[in-house]
Amino acid sequence: MDWSDRIGRRIKLRDLHVVLAVAEFGSMAKASQKLAISHPVVSKTISDLEHTLGVKLFDRSSQGVEITSYGMALLKCGVNVFDEMRQGLKQIEFLTDPTSGELAVGCPEIMNASIMPAISERLLKQHPRVQLRVIHADVALSQFSPLRERKVELLVGRLMDPFVEDDLVFEPLIQEPFVAVAGVNSQWARRRRVELADLMEESWVLPPQDSTPGEIISGIFAASGLKSPRPGIATLSIQLTTTLIATGKFVGILPNSVARFSSRRVGLKIVAARIPTTHYAIAILTLKNRTPGPLAKLFIEHARAVAKSLST
Numbered sequence: 001m002d003w004s005d006r007i008g009r010r011i012k013l014r015d016l017h018v019v020l021a022v023a024e025f026g027s028m029a030k031a032s033q034k035l036a037i038s039h040p041v042v043s044k045t046i047s048d049l050e051h052t053l054g055v056k057l058f059d060r061s062s063q064g065v066e067i068t069s070y071g072m073a074l075l076k077c078g079v080n081v082f083d084e085m086r087q088g089l090k091q092i093e094f095l096t097d098p099t100s101g102e103l104a105v106g107c108p109e110i111m112n113a114s115i116m117p118a119i120s121e122r123l124l125k126q127h128p129r130v131q132l133r134v135i136h137a138d139v140a141l142s143q144f145s146p147l148r149e150r151k152v153e154l155l156v157g158r159l160m161d162p163f164v165e166d167d168l169v170f171e172p173l174i175q176e177p178f179v180a181v182a183g184v185n186s187q188w189a190r191r192r193r194v195e196l197a198d199l200m201e202e203s204w205v206l207p208p209q210d211s212t213p214g215e216i217i218s219g220i221f222a223a224s225g226l227k228s229p230r231p232g233i234a235t236l237s238i239q240l241t242t243t244l245i246a247t248g249k250f251v252g253i254l255p256n257s258v259a260r261f262s263s264r265r266v267g268l269k270i271v272a273a274r275i276p277t278t279h280y281a282i283a284i285l286t287l288k289n290r291t292p293g294p295l296a297k298l299f300i301e302h303a304r305a306v307a308k309s310l311s312t
Helices: 003-008 013-025 028-035 039-053 069-096 115-126 212-223 238-246 256-267 294-310
Strands: 058-061 064-067 100-107 129-136 154-160 168-175 178-183 251-255 268-270 280-287
Touching: 013 028, 013 039, 013 064, 013 069, 028 039, 039 069, 064 069, 100 294, 115 129, 115 154, 115 256, 115 294, 154 294, 168 294, 178 212, 178 238, 178 256, 238 251, 238 256, 238 268, 251 256, 256 268, 256 294, 280 294
Parallel strands: 100 129, 100 154
Antiparallel strands: 058 064, 154 280, 168 280, 178 251, 178 268
């Protein structure tokens, strides 16, 4: 296939846009409505592309169209082309006005109770006209689709290292420990040395044992030679967990970043108890073959700075 004859001169961005729309809606009629062009124009565009490439991009039926493997290959190319173009336009916008723009970031709730506020504060302090759009994505449950579908530019979360997703870039920010926590007015907050076994008879707030964080914490107790206590309250809500512990009537185990950033806000105290080392990292995920936008690069720089402050 000669590039200049078949590709460079004959396939245009508009053609790829039509392919994306037809693939999305599974119908040329619906794609024509979405694109505000006539059905015959959409049909001719697809037919001309198929003639140019010498392959069928869609199988037609009375129910609509279904993309072929050849069409999927072109679709992936089209997504990448438009994505890189968006990144280029954002770069131009950023160079024109570095203090503006929008950045979409995905993360689980626990990040919003730990490093996300600190990263956001640092970024927006220097670039107050930037808008951060934070989307829920539980990366611990492998919810990577917002990144792969380009709904966000990066993901932030706690992940097991090593990471095995071949199409994603894994940048660990910090390997943080888990810590035992109590309310600032709890008797345990005033003790200089505490063993995890000393806390076993207390009322606990813990994640359910059949959840990912619950399994991590169960492993911590097992590594200490202890059986996981039966929690008074089992919840995945970080807000509920920290609020209850702050009353002084409950204890719990939290990632260090959550405990530190929540200590002043809700009145928590890290208990001086030895906790076995875990192997989970707070990490940033990006797409391997995608150029990060300028705001994404700025966000990553501030994330590194916040992580560094936690390690000191």
